[in-house]
Amino acid sequence: MPIEQVIATYDHGAAEYEAIMQRYWHVEREPFISTLNLQPGQTVLDAAVGTGLNLPAYPAGVQVTGIDLSEGMLQEARKKNIMADLTLKVANLENLDFADNSFDAAASGFTLCVVANPVRALQEILRVTKSNALIAILDYCKSQNPEVQKWQALIEDAALNIGFPTGKIKWNALMDYDKLIYQSNLAIEVVQDHRIESPNPFSCGCQFLLRNTKS
Numbered sequence: 001m002p003i004e005q006v007i008a009t010y011d012h013g014a015a016e017y018e019a020i021m022q023r024y025w026h027v028e029r030e031p032f033i034s035t036l037n038l039q040p041g042q043t044v045l046d047a048a049v050g051t052g053l054n055l056p057a058y059p060a061g062v063q064v065t066g067i068d069l070s071e072g073m074l075q076e077a078r079k080k081n082i083m084a085d086l087t088l089k090v091a092n093l094e095n096l097d098f099a100d101n102s103f104d105a106a107a108s109g110f111t112l113c114v115v116a117n118p119v120r121a122l123q124e125i126l127r128v129t130k131s132n133a134l135i136a137i138l139d140y141c142k143s144q145n146p147e148v149q150k151w152q153a154l155i156e157d158a159a160l161n162i163g164f165p166t167g168k169i170k171w172n173a174l175m176d177y178d179k180l181i182y183q184s185n186l187a188i189e190v191v192q193d194h195r196i197e198s199p200n201p202f203s204c205g206c207q208f209l210l211r212n213t214k215s
């Protein structure tokens with residue numbers, strides 16, 4: 001999807017985004033963010049922060065930078081009550097203007113299944129985080145259950161065009177995280193790989209904790 005279309009569709013869907021997530025894909029964000037073991041004074045990149053569903057989970061004293069392409073989504077994020085220090089800015093995750101090694105950690109929820117080039121986006125996260133930084137990822141992905149995989153193979157074309165009920169916001173519900181994480185030769189160590197299986201072929205997910213192993 002061209003960037004202009006991503007911006008337009010998320011601006012359009014920003015106000016209803018959280019109700020849709022609550023109904024179809026509610027995941028508690030505190031346990032997800034707590035895997036980063038953030039300490040006061042540390043910096044963390046939330047990529048792409050969207051309406052800020054992760055934000056209340058960041059502890060006090062941590063400096064959070066949330067980036068997103070959609071100003072409409074960021075406007076919703078500004079309404080959040082949060083304990084951490086927060087900076088929000090419009091930026092493209094595939095081409096960040098932060099210096100190398102800017103962040104102690106990073107988190108990304110339901111985003112790599114949306115960006116045009118997930119490998120490029122993960123490379124950028126690795127570039128702007130420090131060596132040994134922890135990176136928490138929560139997303140949709142292909143199932144590891146052979147029975148569900150059969151259904152997913154049948155719906156593969158449709159899955160690339162799945163959208164919210166508005167019919168506007170699209171994502172790849174069958175992101176191949178085995179390919180992205182294990183076959184991409186990126187400088188990462190997998191600390192945790194937790195798959196969220198579902199009999200619904202559109203609703204399988206994953207939660208990863210990665211360590212940046214660049215030298």
Ligand SMILES: C[S@@+](CC[C@H](N)C(=O)[O-])C[C@H]1O[C@@H](n2cnc3c(N)ncnc32)[C@H](O)[C@@H]1O
Nearest residue numbers: 010048049050053068069070073092093109110
């Ligand atoms: C499904 S939402 C996830 C939002 C939030 N992370 C969450 O967990 O709910 C995907 C977000 O990615 C943003 N996005 C898509 N492509 C992007 C890119 N290349 N750079 C930055 N943000 C992007 C969209 O604007 C949208 O806010």
